[in-house]
Amino acid sequence: MLWCNLSPAIAQETKLMIRAKAKDAKFIGSSIGGAKIIVKNSLTGEILAQGLTAGSTGNTKKIMEEPVVRHQELAEESTAGFEAILDVKEPTLVNIEGFAPLNKQQARVKSSTELWVIPGKDITGDGIILEFPGFVIDILSPQTHEILSAKDSIELKANIVMMCGCPITKGGLWDANQYEVKALITGENGQSKEIKMEQKEKVSTFFAKAQLESGLYEVLIYAFDPVTGNTGVDKTNIIIK
Structure with a gap:
Protein backbone atom coordinates (compact mmCIF):
# COMPACT_ATOMS: atom_id res chain seq x y z
CA MET A 1 0.00 0.00 0.00
CA PRO A 133 -14.43 50.52 -25.16
CA GLY A 134 -15.27 54.19 -25.58
CA PHE A 135 -14.06 57.73 -26.13
CA VAL A 136 -12.99 60.34 -23.58
CA ILE A 137 -15.02 63.50 -24.20
CA ASP A 138 -14.50 66.82 -22.40
CA ILE A 139 -16.83 69.71 -23.24
CA LEU A 140 -14.68 72.84 -23.44
CA SER A 141 -17.43 75.26 -24.45
CA PRO A 142 -19.97 76.23 -23.28
CA GLN A 143 -18.87 76.09 -19.67
CA THR A 144 -21.04 74.57 -16.95
CA HIS A 145 -23.92 76.87 -15.93
CA GLU A 146 -22.60 79.60 -18.24
CA ILE A 147 -25.02 82.46 -18.90
CA LEU A 148 -25.07 83.39 -22.58
CA SER A 149 -26.96 85.83 -24.74
CA ALA A 150 -29.66 84.72 -27.17
CA LYS A 151 -28.30 87.40 -29.52
CA ASP A 152 -25.00 85.58 -29.96
CA SER A 153 -24.05 82.30 -31.57
CA ILE A 154 -23.13 79.63 -29.03
CA GLU A 155 -19.73 78.02 -29.59
CA LEU A 156 -19.76 74.25 -29.10
CA LYS A 157 -16.31 72.82 -28.54
CA ALA A 158 -15.17 69.44 -27.19
CA ASN A 159 -11.90 67.61 -26.81
CA ILE A 160 -12.28 63.96 -27.87
CA VAL A 161 -9.58 61.28 -27.58
CA MET A 162 -9.42 57.51 -27.45
CA MET A 163 -9.58 55.83 -24.03
CA CYS A 164 -5.77 55.68 -23.95
CA GLY A 165 -5.52 59.39 -24.77
CA CYS A 166 -4.54 58.83 -28.40
CA PRO A 167 -5.39 61.82 -30.65
CA ILE A 168 -8.13 62.07 -33.26
CA THR A 169 -7.48 63.95 -36.51
CA LYS A 170 -8.86 64.01 -40.02
CA GLY A 171 -7.01 61.41 -42.08
CA GLY A 172 -5.01 60.26 -39.03
CA LEU A 173 -4.60 56.81 -37.55
CA TRP A 174 -7.72 57.57 -35.53
CA ASP A 175 -9.58 59.30 -38.32
CA ALA A 176 -12.07 62.00 -37.35
CA ASN A 177 -13.88 61.38 -40.65
CA GLN A 178 -14.82 57.89 -39.43
CA TYR A 179 -16.60 59.14 -36.31
CA GLU A 180 -20.03 60.68 -35.89
CA VAL A 181 -19.76 63.56 -33.44
CA LYS A 182 -22.85 65.58 -32.57
CA ALA A 183 -24.17 67.97 -29.98
CA LEU A 184 -27.65 67.13 -28.69
CA ILE A 185 -29.19 70.28 -27.19
CA THR A 186 -32.36 69.83 -25.12
CA GLY A 187 -34.47 72.69 -23.78
CA GLU A 188 -36.57 72.74 -20.61
CA ASN A 189 -39.63 72.01 -22.77
CA GLY A 190 -38.09 68.66 -23.73
CA GLN A 191 -37.51 69.56 -27.36
CA SER A 192 -34.08 68.72 -28.80
CA LYS A 193 -31.91 69.56 -31.77
CA GLU A 194 -28.81 67.79 -33.08
CA ILE A 195 -25.85 69.66 -34.50
CA LYS A 196 -22.98 68.01 -36.35
CA MET A 197 -19.49 68.80 -35.06
CA GLU A 198 -16.21 68.64 -36.98
CA GLN A 199 -12.57 68.34 -36.04
CA LYS A 200 -10.57 71.30 -37.29
CA GLU A 201 -7.84 73.74 -36.34
CA LYS A 202 -6.63 71.71 -33.35
CA VAL A 203 -5.92 68.00 -32.87
CA SER A 204 -8.79 66.13 -31.13
CA THR A 205 -10.93 69.28 -30.89
CA PHE A 206 -14.39 69.34 -32.47
CA PHE A 207 -16.37 72.50 -33.19
CA ALA A 208 -19.85 73.73 -34.13
CA LYS A 209 -22.07 76.76 -33.56
CA ALA A 210 -25.70 77.03 -32.47
CA GLN A 211 -28.30 79.76 -32.09
CA LEU A 212 -30.63 79.32 -29.12
CA GLU A 213 -33.62 81.20 -27.70
CA SER A 214 -33.87 82.21 -24.06
CA GLY A 215 -34.22 79.31 -21.64
CA LEU A 216 -32.42 76.53 -19.80
CA TYR A 217 -30.60 73.89 -21.84
CA GLU A 218 -28.74 70.64 -21.45
CA VAL A 219 -25.86 70.22 -23.89
CA LEU A 220 -24.81 66.63 -24.56
CA ILE A 221 -21.97 65.86 -26.93
CA TYR A 222 -21.49 62.31 -28.15
CA ALA A 223 -19.11 60.41 -30.41
CA PHE A 224 -19.94 57.18 -32.21
CA ASP A 225 -17.76 54.95 -34.35
CA PRO A 226 -19.96 52.88 -36.70
CA VAL A 227 -17.03 50.55 -37.46
CA THR A 228 -16.08 49.48 -33.92
CA GLY A 229 -19.16 50.52 -31.94
CA ASN A 230 -17.13 52.80 -29.68
CA THR A 231 -19.22 55.49 -27.98
CA GLY A 232 -18.59 58.38 -25.60
CA VAL A 233 -20.61 61.16 -23.95
CA ASP A 234 -20.16 64.33 -21.91
CA LYS A 235 -22.81 66.85 -20.96
CA THR A 236 -23.35 70.19 -19.26
CA ASN A 237 -26.08 72.76 -18.60
CA ILE A 238 -26.31 76.39 -19.73
CA ILE A 239 -28.60 79.40 -19.42
CA ILE A 240 -29.60 81.54 -22.38
CA LYS A 241 -30.98 85.03 -21.72
Missing part, protein backbone atom coordinates in the same frame (compact mmCIF):
# COMPACT_ATOMS: atom_id res chain seq x y z
CA LEU A 2 1.31 3.47 -0.92
CA TRP A 3 1.20 6.01 1.87
CA CYS A 4 1.42 9.80 1.37
CA ASN A 5 2.61 12.22 4.01
CA LEU A 6 0.41 15.31 3.88
CA SER A 7 1.75 18.65 5.06
CA PRO A 8 0.10 22.07 5.40
CA ALA A 9 -0.03 24.11 2.20
CA ILE A 10 2.43 27.01 2.10
CA ALA A 11 1.54 30.24 0.33
CA GLN A 12 3.62 30.91 -2.77
CA GLU A 13 4.26 34.31 -4.32
CA THR A 14 2.56 34.41 -7.71
CA LYS A 15 2.83 37.30 -10.16
CA LEU A 16 0.10 38.46 -12.55
CA MET A 17 0.76 41.14 -15.15
CA ILE A 18 -2.50 42.97 -15.82
CA ARG A 19 -2.91 45.48 -18.64
CA ALA A 20 -5.71 47.80 -19.73
CA LYS A 21 -6.16 48.37 -23.46
CA ALA A 22 -8.45 50.85 -25.18
CA LYS A 23 -10.69 49.29 -27.82
CA ASP A 24 -9.30 50.03 -31.30
CA ALA A 25 -6.36 51.84 -29.70
CA LYS A 26 -3.41 51.39 -27.34
CA PHE A 27 -2.71 50.68 -23.68
CA ILE A 28 -4.04 52.87 -20.88
CA GLY A 29 -1.11 54.16 -18.85
CA SER A 30 0.43 57.05 -16.97
CA SER A 31 -0.28 59.72 -19.60
CA ILE A 32 -4.03 59.58 -18.90
CA GLY A 33 -3.89 58.59 -15.24
CA GLY A 34 -3.91 54.82 -15.66
CA ALA A 35 -6.51 52.17 -14.93
CA LYS A 36 -7.41 51.10 -11.40
CA ILE A 37 -6.98 47.34 -11.06
CA ILE A 38 -8.49 45.26 -8.25
CA VAL A 39 -7.85 41.52 -7.85
CA LYS A 40 -10.28 39.67 -5.60
CA ASN A 41 -10.88 36.13 -4.44
CA SER A 42 -13.99 35.27 -6.47
CA LEU A 43 -15.49 33.16 -3.68
CA THR A 44 -14.90 35.38 -0.65
CA GLY A 45 -14.55 38.85 -2.20
CA GLU A 46 -11.24 39.37 -0.36
CA ILE A 47 -9.00 41.90 -2.11
CA LEU A 48 -5.73 40.17 -2.94
CA ALA A 49 -4.02 43.05 -4.77
CA GLN A 50 -4.82 46.47 -6.19
CA GLY A 51 -3.03 49.28 -7.97
CA LEU A 52 -2.75 51.42 -11.11
CA THR A 53 -1.44 50.57 -14.54
CA ALA A 54 1.66 52.67 -15.22
CA GLY A 55 3.91 53.10 -18.21
CA SER A 56 3.59 54.08 -21.85
CA THR A 57 0.71 53.49 -24.26
CA GLY A 58 2.93 51.07 -26.18
CA ASN A 59 4.39 50.64 -29.66
CA THR A 60 1.95 52.16 -32.16
CA LYS A 61 3.27 50.24 -35.15
CA LYS A 62 3.13 46.88 -33.38
CA ILE A 63 -0.32 47.45 -31.84
CA MET A 64 -2.16 49.29 -34.60
CA GLU A 65 -0.46 48.65 -37.95
CA GLU A 66 1.24 45.27 -38.14
CA PRO A 67 -0.67 41.98 -38.47
CA VAL A 68 -0.76 40.03 -35.22
CA VAL A 69 0.05 36.31 -35.24
CA ARG A 70 -0.69 33.72 -32.57
CA HIS A 71 1.35 34.11 -29.36
CA GLN A 72 2.80 37.43 -30.53
CA GLU A 73 3.15 39.86 -27.63
CA LEU A 74 1.91 43.42 -28.06
CA ALA A 75 3.46 44.82 -24.90
CA GLU A 76 7.07 45.86 -24.44
CA GLU A 77 9.05 46.47 -21.26
CA SER A 78 7.87 50.10 -21.03
CA THR A 79 4.22 49.35 -21.88
CA ALA A 80 1.69 50.21 -19.18
CA GLY A 81 0.63 47.48 -16.80
CA PHE A 82 0.10 46.56 -13.16
CA GLU A 83 1.97 43.63 -11.65
CA ALA A 84 -0.16 42.01 -8.97
CA ILE A 85 1.76 39.86 -6.50
CA LEU A 86 -0.48 37.31 -4.80
CA ASP A 87 0.22 34.91 -1.94
CA VAL A 88 -1.96 31.86 -2.60
CA LYS A 89 -1.79 28.46 -0.95
CA GLU A 90 -3.96 26.59 -3.45
CA PRO A 91 -5.44 27.08 -6.93
CA THR A 92 -7.72 30.10 -6.50
CA LEU A 93 -10.37 31.54 -8.77
CA VAL A 94 -9.84 35.30 -8.89
CA ASN A 95 -11.87 38.18 -10.25
CA ILE A 96 -9.93 40.98 -11.92
CA GLU A 97 -11.69 44.33 -12.26
CA GLY A 98 -10.40 47.38 -14.05
CA PHE A 99 -11.75 50.93 -14.07
CA ALA A 100 -10.43 53.23 -16.80
CA PRO A 101 -9.50 55.91 -17.49
CA LEU A 102 -9.45 56.42 -13.71
CA ASN A 103 -9.22 60.22 -13.79
CA LYS A 104 -12.01 60.74 -16.35
CA GLN A 105 -15.23 59.99 -14.49
CA GLN A 106 -17.57 60.78 -17.39
CA ALA A 107 -15.70 58.30 -19.60
CA ARG A 108 -14.66 55.70 -17.03
CA VAL A 109 -15.96 52.17 -17.60
CA LYS A 110 -15.46 48.82 -15.89
CA SER A 111 -13.98 45.74 -17.49
CA SER A 112 -13.51 42.43 -15.69
CA THR A 113 -12.63 38.78 -16.07
CA GLU A 114 -12.06 35.68 -13.95
CA LEU A 115 -9.32 33.07 -14.03
CA TRP A 116 -7.67 30.42 -11.90
CA VAL A 117 -4.38 31.36 -10.26
CA ILE A 118 -2.06 28.41 -9.59
CA PRO A 119 0.47 28.97 -6.76
CA GLY A 120 3.91 29.76 -8.15
CA LYS A 121 2.72 29.89 -11.79
CA ASP A 122 3.39 33.47 -12.91
CA ILE A 123 1.47 35.06 -15.77
CA THR A 124 3.81 37.56 -17.40
CA GLY A 125 4.45 39.19 -20.80
CA ASP A 126 1.22 40.59 -22.18
CA GLY A 127 -0.39 38.92 -19.17
CA ILE A 128 -4.09 39.51 -18.74
CA ILE A 129 -5.44 42.24 -21.02
CA LEU A 130 -8.72 43.96 -20.13
CA GLU A 131 -10.36 45.85 -23.01
CA PHE A 132 -12.06 49.22 -22.47
Whole structure:
Protein backbone atom coordinates (compact mmCIF):
# COMPACT_ATOMS: atom_id res chain seq x y z
CA MET A 1 0.00 0.00 0.00
CA LEU A 2 1.31 3.47 -0.92
CA TRP A 3 1.20 6.01 1.87
CA CYS A 4 1.42 9.80 1.37
CA ASN A 5 2.61 12.22 4.01
CA LEU A 6 0.41 15.31 3.88
CA SER A 7 1.75 18.65 5.06
CA PRO A 8 0.10 22.07 5.40
CA ALA A 9 -0.03 24.11 2.20
CA ILE A 10 2.43 27.01 2.10
CA ALA A 11 1.54 30.24 0.33
CA GLN A 12 3.62 30.91 -2.77
CA GLU A 13 4.26 34.31 -4.32
CA THR A 14 2.56 34.41 -7.71
CA LYS A 15 2.83 37.30 -10.16
CA LEU A 16 0.10 38.46 -12.55
CA MET A 17 0.76 41.14 -15.15
CA ILE A 18 -2.50 42.97 -15.82
CA ARG A 19 -2.91 45.48 -18.64
CA ALA A 20 -5.71 47.80 -19.73
CA LYS A 21 -6.16 48.37 -23.46
CA ALA A 22 -8.45 50.85 -25.18
CA LYS A 23 -10.69 49.29 -27.82
CA ASP A 24 -9.30 50.03 -31.30
CA ALA A 25 -6.36 51.84 -29.70
CA LYS A 26 -3.41 51.39 -27.34
CA PHE A 27 -2.71 50.68 -23.68
CA ILE A 28 -4.04 52.87 -20.88
CA GLY A 29 -1.11 54.16 -18.85
CA SER A 30 0.43 57.05 -16.97
CA SER A 31 -0.28 59.72 -19.60
CA ILE A 32 -4.03 59.58 -18.90
CA GLY A 33 -3.89 58.59 -15.24
CA GLY A 34 -3.91 54.82 -15.66
CA ALA A 35 -6.51 52.17 -14.93
CA LYS A 36 -7.41 51.10 -11.40
CA ILE A 37 -6.98 47.34 -11.06
CA ILE A 38 -8.49 45.26 -8.25
CA VAL A 39 -7.85 41.52 -7.85
CA LYS A 40 -10.28 39.67 -5.60
CA ASN A 41 -10.88 36.13 -4.44
CA SER A 42 -13.99 35.27 -6.47
CA LEU A 43 -15.49 33.16 -3.68
CA THR A 44 -14.90 35.38 -0.65
CA GLY A 45 -14.55 38.85 -2.20
CA GLU A 46 -11.24 39.37 -0.36
CA ILE A 47 -9.00 41.90 -2.11
CA LEU A 48 -5.73 40.17 -2.94
CA ALA A 49 -4.02 43.05 -4.77
CA GLN A 50 -4.82 46.47 -6.19
CA GLY A 51 -3.03 49.28 -7.97
CA LEU A 52 -2.75 51.42 -11.11
CA THR A 53 -1.44 50.57 -14.54
CA ALA A 54 1.66 52.67 -15.22
CA GLY A 55 3.91 53.10 -18.21
CA SER A 56 3.59 54.08 -21.85
CA THR A 57 0.71 53.49 -24.26
CA GLY A 58 2.93 51.07 -26.18
CA ASN A 59 4.39 50.64 -29.66
CA THR A 60 1.95 52.16 -32.16
CA LYS A 61 3.27 50.24 -35.15
CA LYS A 62 3.13 46.88 -33.38
CA ILE A 63 -0.32 47.45 -31.84
CA MET A 64 -2.16 49.29 -34.60
CA GLU A 65 -0.46 48.65 -37.95
CA GLU A 66 1.24 45.27 -38.14
CA PRO A 67 -0.67 41.98 -38.47
CA VAL A 68 -0.76 40.03 -35.22
CA VAL A 69 0.05 36.31 -35.24
CA ARG A 70 -0.69 33.72 -32.57
CA HIS A 71 1.35 34.11 -29.36
CA GLN A 72 2.80 37.43 -30.53
CA GLU A 73 3.15 39.86 -27.63
CA LEU A 74 1.91 43.42 -28.06
CA ALA A 75 3.46 44.82 -24.90
CA GLU A 76 7.07 45.86 -24.44
CA GLU A 77 9.05 46.47 -21.26
CA SER A 78 7.87 50.10 -21.03
CA THR A 79 4.22 49.35 -21.88
CA ALA A 80 1.69 50.21 -19.18
CA GLY A 81 0.63 47.48 -16.80
CA PHE A 82 0.10 46.56 -13.16
CA GLU A 83 1.97 43.63 -11.65
CA ALA A 84 -0.16 42.01 -8.97
CA ILE A 85 1.76 39.86 -6.50
CA LEU A 86 -0.48 37.31 -4.80
CA ASP A 87 0.22 34.91 -1.94
CA VAL A 88 -1.96 31.86 -2.60
CA LYS A 89 -1.79 28.46 -0.95
CA GLU A 90 -3.96 26.59 -3.45
CA PRO A 91 -5.44 27.08 -6.93
CA THR A 92 -7.72 30.10 -6.50
CA LEU A 93 -10.37 31.54 -8.77
CA VAL A 94 -9.84 35.30 -8.89
CA ASN A 95 -11.87 38.18 -10.25
CA ILE A 96 -9.93 40.98 -11.92
CA GLU A 97 -11.69 44.33 -12.26
CA GLY A 98 -10.40 47.38 -14.05
CA PHE A 99 -11.75 50.93 -14.07
CA ALA A 100 -10.43 53.23 -16.80
CA PRO A 101 -9.50 55.91 -17.49
CA LEU A 102 -9.45 56.42 -13.71
CA ASN A 103 -9.22 60.22 -13.79
CA LYS A 104 -12.01 60.74 -16.35
CA GLN A 105 -15.23 59.99 -14.49
CA GLN A 106 -17.57 60.78 -17.39
CA ALA A 107 -15.70 58.30 -19.60
CA ARG A 108 -14.66 55.70 -17.03
CA VAL A 109 -15.96 52.17 -17.60
CA LYS A 110 -15.46 48.82 -15.89
CA SER A 111 -13.98 45.74 -17.49
CA SER A 112 -13.51 42.43 -15.69
CA THR A 113 -12.63 38.78 -16.07
CA GLU A 114 -12.06 35.68 -13.95
CA LEU A 115 -9.32 33.07 -14.03
CA TRP A 116 -7.67 30.42 -11.90
CA VAL A 117 -4.38 31.36 -10.26
CA ILE A 118 -2.06 28.41 -9.59
CA PRO A 119 0.47 28.97 -6.76
CA GLY A 120 3.91 29.76 -8.15
CA LYS A 121 2.72 29.89 -11.79
CA ASP A 122 3.39 33.47 -12.91
CA ILE A 123 1.47 35.06 -15.77
CA THR A 124 3.81 37.56 -17.40
CA GLY A 125 4.45 39.19 -20.80
CA ASP A 126 1.22 40.59 -22.18
CA GLY A 127 -0.39 38.92 -19.17
CA ILE A 128 -4.09 39.51 -18.74
CA ILE A 129 -5.44 42.24 -21.02
CA LEU A 130 -8.72 43.96 -20.13
CA GLU A 131 -10.36 45.85 -23.01
CA PHE A 132 -12.06 49.22 -22.47
CA PRO A 133 -14.43 50.52 -25.16
CA GLY A 134 -15.27 54.19 -25.58
CA PHE A 135 -14.06 57.73 -26.13
CA VAL A 136 -12.99 60.34 -23.58
CA ILE A 137 -15.02 63.50 -24.20
CA ASP A 138 -14.50 66.82 -22.40
CA ILE A 139 -16.83 69.71 -23.24
CA LEU A 140 -14.68 72.84 -23.44
CA SER A 141 -17.43 75.26 -24.45
CA PRO A 142 -19.97 76.23 -23.28
CA GLN A 143 -18.87 76.09 -19.67
CA THR A 144 -21.04 74.57 -16.95
CA HIS A 145 -23.92 76.87 -15.93
CA GLU A 146 -22.60 79.60 -18.24
CA ILE A 147 -25.02 82.46 -18.90
CA LEU A 148 -25.07 83.39 -22.58
CA SER A 149 -26.96 85.83 -24.74
CA ALA A 150 -29.66 84.72 -27.17
CA LYS A 151 -28.30 87.40 -29.52
CA ASP A 152 -25.00 85.58 -29.96
CA SER A 153 -24.05 82.30 -31.57
CA ILE A 154 -23.13 79.63 -29.03
CA GLU A 155 -19.73 78.02 -29.59
CA LEU A 156 -19.76 74.25 -29.10
CA LYS A 157 -16.31 72.82 -28.54
CA ALA A 158 -15.17 69.44 -27.19
CA ASN A 159 -11.90 67.61 -26.81
CA ILE A 160 -12.28 63.96 -27.87
CA VAL A 161 -9.58 61.28 -27.58
CA MET A 162 -9.42 57.51 -27.45
CA MET A 163 -9.58 55.83 -24.03
CA CYS A 164 -5.77 55.68 -23.95
CA GLY A 165 -5.52 59.39 -24.77
CA CYS A 166 -4.54 58.83 -28.40
CA PRO A 167 -5.39 61.82 -30.65
CA ILE A 168 -8.13 62.07 -33.26
CA THR A 169 -7.48 63.95 -36.51
CA LYS A 170 -8.86 64.01 -40.02
CA GLY A 171 -7.01 61.41 -42.08
CA GLY A 172 -5.01 60.26 -39.03
CA LEU A 173 -4.60 56.81 -37.55
CA TRP A 174 -7.72 57.57 -35.53
CA ASP A 175 -9.58 59.30 -38.32
CA ALA A 176 -12.07 62.00 -37.35
CA ASN A 177 -13.88 61.38 -40.65
CA GLN A 178 -14.82 57.89 -39.43
CA TYR A 179 -16.60 59.14 -36.31
CA GLU A 180 -20.03 60.68 -35.89
CA VAL A 181 -19.76 63.56 -33.44
CA LYS A 182 -22.85 65.58 -32.57
CA ALA A 183 -24.17 67.97 -29.98
CA LEU A 184 -27.65 67.13 -28.69
CA ILE A 185 -29.19 70.28 -27.19
CA THR A 186 -32.36 69.83 -25.12
CA GLY A 187 -34.47 72.69 -23.78
CA GLU A 188 -36.57 72.74 -20.61
CA ASN A 189 -39.63 72.01 -22.77
CA GLY A 190 -38.09 68.66 -23.73
CA GLN A 191 -37.51 69.56 -27.36
CA SER A 192 -34.08 68.72 -28.80
CA LYS A 193 -31.91 69.56 -31.77
CA GLU A 194 -28.81 67.79 -33.08
CA ILE A 195 -25.85 69.66 -34.50
CA LYS A 196 -22.98 68.01 -36.35
CA MET A 197 -19.49 68.80 -35.06
CA GLU A 198 -16.21 68.64 -36.98
CA GLN A 199 -12.57 68.34 -36.04
CA LYS A 200 -10.57 71.30 -37.29
CA GLU A 201 -7.84 73.74 -36.34
CA LYS A 202 -6.63 71.71 -33.35
CA VAL A 203 -5.92 68.00 -32.87
CA SER A 204 -8.79 66.13 -31.13
CA THR A 205 -10.93 69.28 -30.89
CA PHE A 206 -14.39 69.34 -32.47
CA PHE A 207 -16.37 72.50 -33.19
CA ALA A 208 -19.85 73.73 -34.13
CA LYS A 209 -22.07 76.76 -33.56
CA ALA A 210 -25.70 77.03 -32.47
CA GLN A 211 -28.30 79.76 -32.09
CA LEU A 212 -30.63 79.32 -29.12
CA GLU A 213 -33.62 81.20 -27.70
CA SER A 214 -33.87 82.21 -24.06
CA GLY A 215 -34.22 79.31 -21.64
CA LEU A 216 -32.42 76.53 -19.80
CA TYR A 217 -30.60 73.89 -21.84
CA GLU A 218 -28.74 70.64 -21.45
CA VAL A 219 -25.86 70.22 -23.89
CA LEU A 220 -24.81 66.63 -24.56
CA ILE A 221 -21.97 65.86 -26.93
CA TYR A 222 -21.49 62.31 -28.15
CA ALA A 223 -19.11 60.41 -30.41
CA PHE A 224 -19.94 57.18 -32.21
CA ASP A 225 -17.76 54.95 -34.35
CA PRO A 226 -19.96 52.88 -36.70
CA VAL A 227 -17.03 50.55 -37.46
CA THR A 228 -16.08 49.48 -33.92
CA GLY A 229 -19.16 50.52 -31.94
CA ASN A 230 -17.13 52.80 -29.68
CA THR A 231 -19.22 55.49 -27.98
CA GLY A 232 -18.59 58.38 -25.60
CA VAL A 233 -20.61 61.16 -23.95
CA ASP A 234 -20.16 64.33 -21.91
CA LYS A 235 -22.81 66.85 -20.96
CA THR A 236 -23.35 70.19 -19.26
CA ASN A 237 -26.08 72.76 -18.60
CA ILE A 238 -26.31 76.39 -19.73
CA ILE A 239 -28.60 79.40 -19.42
CA ILE A 240 -29.60 81.54 -22.38
CA LYS A 241 -30.98 85.03 -21.72
